[in-house]
Amino acid sequence: MPLSSRQSTLLLFSVFVIAICGLIYELIIGTLSSYLFGNSVVYFSLTIGLFMSAMGVGSYASRWITRSLLGWFILLEIAIGLAGGVSAALLYAVFATTPYYHIAMVLLTFLVGGMVGMEIPILTRLSSSSEESIKDALANVLAFDYLGALIASVLFPLLLLPELGVLKTAFVTGLLNMAVVFLNLHTFRDRLRQWRQLLGVSVTVTLLLLAGTAWSFQLTSFFEMQLYEDAIIYTQQTRYQRIVMTRWGEDVRLFLDGNLQFSTRDEYRYHEPLVHPALSLTRSRESILILGGGDGLAVREILKYEDVQPIELVDIDPAMTELANSHPVILAANEGALMDPRVELVHQDAFKYLEEGAEQFGVIIIDLPDPNNESLGKLYTREFYKMVRRHLAGGGVVAVQATSPYFARETFWCIVHTAADAGFQTWPYHTYIPSFGDWGFFLATAHPIEPEAFTVQVPMRYLTPEVLAGSFIFDSDTSEVETKINTLDSQVVLRYYEKGWKQWGD
Template identity: 40%
Template sequence: MFRRPQLASLISPPDASRVLKWCIFATGLAGIVAEYVLSTLATYLLGNAILQWTMVMSLMLFAMGLGSRLSRHIDRSVLDAFILVECGLTVLCAGAPVLAYGLAPWTAHLDLIIYALGMGVGLLIGLEIPLATRANETYEALRANIAGVMENDYYGALLGGVLFAFLGLPFLGLAWTPMALGTVNWLVAGIFLWKFGNLLDHPGRARLAFLAAGMALVLMATHVEQVVFYGEQSRYKDPIVHAEQTQYQKIVLTQNQQHYWLFLNGQLQFSTFDEKRYHEPLVHPALLTAAAARDSLRVLILGGGDGLAVREVLRHPQVAEIVLVDLDPAMTRLAREHPVLRAVNQEALHNPRVRLEHGDAARFLKNTEALWDVILVDLPDPDSMDLMSCYDVSFYRLALARLAPQGVLTTQATSPIFSPDAFRCIVKTMRAAGLAVLPYRNQVPSLGEWGFVLAMDAAQTDEPSLKRRVLSQDYDALPTEILNRDAFISMTHLDRQMLAPDAMAGIEVNDRLKPVLHRYYSRGAWMMY
């Protein structure tokens, strides 16, 4: 507790209360962004977004409760304690990526380190509000004091969330956003030293902590990029030639001799060594089948921002228009501008027949009234809940509604070997949406055996007729490297038990209200590859 006469000698009571509340606004901003940063860091380094956000946020909130409880034992030197808390947050917030990335190559328990960091930050944040409220009680009645402090903390949290989503993550990334947070906490400590320095019980100790935190901040800032790159590189077998954090994902391109690998959030998307074994089966069966019914084709590609599916579509002279819908503008910009991707996609995204749209695939289908002769779904695997809306029965019903008569839909359908139940779930969900399906698979060495599902409106064809129709196309006339008629026939031959009635019986349809696909995918034997 501190006395009004002491404070009045340096700053008027209204001004003191205003300074306290502005500082709480700043710490509220920094606190919420710290939670988001640690949750995002855990997701990127450990995977499983739902689990990591749940664990980090829950542990931080629990630790905040512990911090609030501990604050009752600070009965003197409240301002001193507040400054020390801010100095501690300076080091912990700024040091989170340095510790996580720096230790990533050396430990198998990175989750425990990130969770411990989260609890440490949460503990200090939990101390902030009670200490600030007690510091402000000299100037305001209890009702106004608590309301004012909490109000500014929550307002700061709102601004922090907006800044993290639209400025911090896409522009500063996971290296410099924590540095900015540490700077905010350090400046708050400095303001308290400046405004209330004569009221501190131990001013020398507070100044020493402030200087030490500032030196640590500068030291980490000068090395954070090297440490993050070191930790980043340890996650990949080959040297990184390009890396960027966007608003939606981390894009990494690696090189091994003359070949390149593209990763999104640590998950391999393609290798130039064998990507045609994926893209040719994805594209050409649907295009040939649709072209047999009409001379001019309108093609919609959902995902595939790297431009490789577009490259294959452009091999068909009947194609009049291609619309590519990808969530991340940075991905399509990279595909249009990076020399490696431009060479691999053969300048596909510069073709005048191609139009780019950026946004959610399901939302695009819902909002468009156009009909398409071919829809290709080239989205990432359903390894997170935010992708479930692009693999559920309502999504496939939307896609069916957007197919022109005799139109064809093809989707990638994850690995039938490493996640057979996820493959079965996609097949069953498409059937439930009113589609007749033709499942098939191909060996892609960098990915393993990979699955696809071609489909048409079940009201226009049955599955045996669909298979005969697709297999009757002239695959040998295509200028492809992998796909011909014999190769595609072999792709349609699945294991005996893959879609057997007893194997399909226990599989549920993936619905928005019950997203079972994520569970099927997560329990796949991915560690075997």
């Protein structure tokens, strides 16, 4: 019996929704893997490659489905809704409790991709059983499939991820699959021999996904508690990153995408060496630029100098600066620094800010997260430092956090060498921070300076001229090594970073 116009339209709508859900599952797996391991290019490439090849295998396998096409389609849609809906929770659980995350990721990606690949040929054959020819049916199915993928690629980063988070997005997407199932069960009830059985399974899966959606926050908290040593007191998924705060006694720590940013117990041992050498050695403190540092802790140190104004802070994530201005723990730590009238907040990518602006500054503080993905890696390239040099006023000084010369030795020296290749004179130094270990920085200028001329001009808890003088001395296992230059084209710093931290089990 040929399909009615209404039934054919529903099948095309199903293709549209399936495409949305399929791409969202890809993005969920890639995003979660990048969040847990860094190196987004590797994990997104692997996820997309596996998913597409699995679709090919599924499409080929569909040739052996010759009967009960509607029943098979609905059964596959139920299975996709279940597997995709629980995908994030399952991967989180595997990561938190076993060493087999990558095996689970590959199997889950291949499973969901294979089932999506089987559905497309089945839907094409169902559509061609109406008055449409196979040519028209294939054209319509592929058109709606590609349109759905476009919608998903916009919805996921702009709405779903920042508003729902990874786990809830997966569960909600699974429910979207189940909505397609129920629509088709209703429309094709008279054509399905196993209608009652399919309805029963659909209701069961839907209830499971609804429970997951309702408890997604608790599930996320539970899994994250397995990843962090201390009690979690705050979490937020923003458009750009996941923010987590933990507490153990008086020690509160802030993590971005799983990477420690500061501990309230010893952050002064990080921010004093980052800020004060540059402010002491510059010819002018009249205008200061901070790239990163949305927590306001570097600004707190800068505001100790009465002759400082203005301060421009560029941080891509408004949620981070809002948190720094509202959360009592961070607000107490930064002493309300971001509310000072001398501070101007700019929420923009640091690379884009330097590219578009023309203003020069007497001091530039670069307090960015470590280069563990391509978006951050570009902020450690030769091209980036050339733009920094263009924004540095005569006699000005740049100070850069550059990860650990002990844990990631090649990374540290690659960053220093890259800045030097961009035309800077560089002075690398390091210090011990209990929560971080041995941590590295460097000063960069367009003119010679004498670091020993550093003087203490404001109250400090840690840094002294003697401490700073010793910080320019590197031990045998942290001393300079030969590296390549990090560029936008190569981003070798990512490989150095992954290699360095991998040997320490991070």
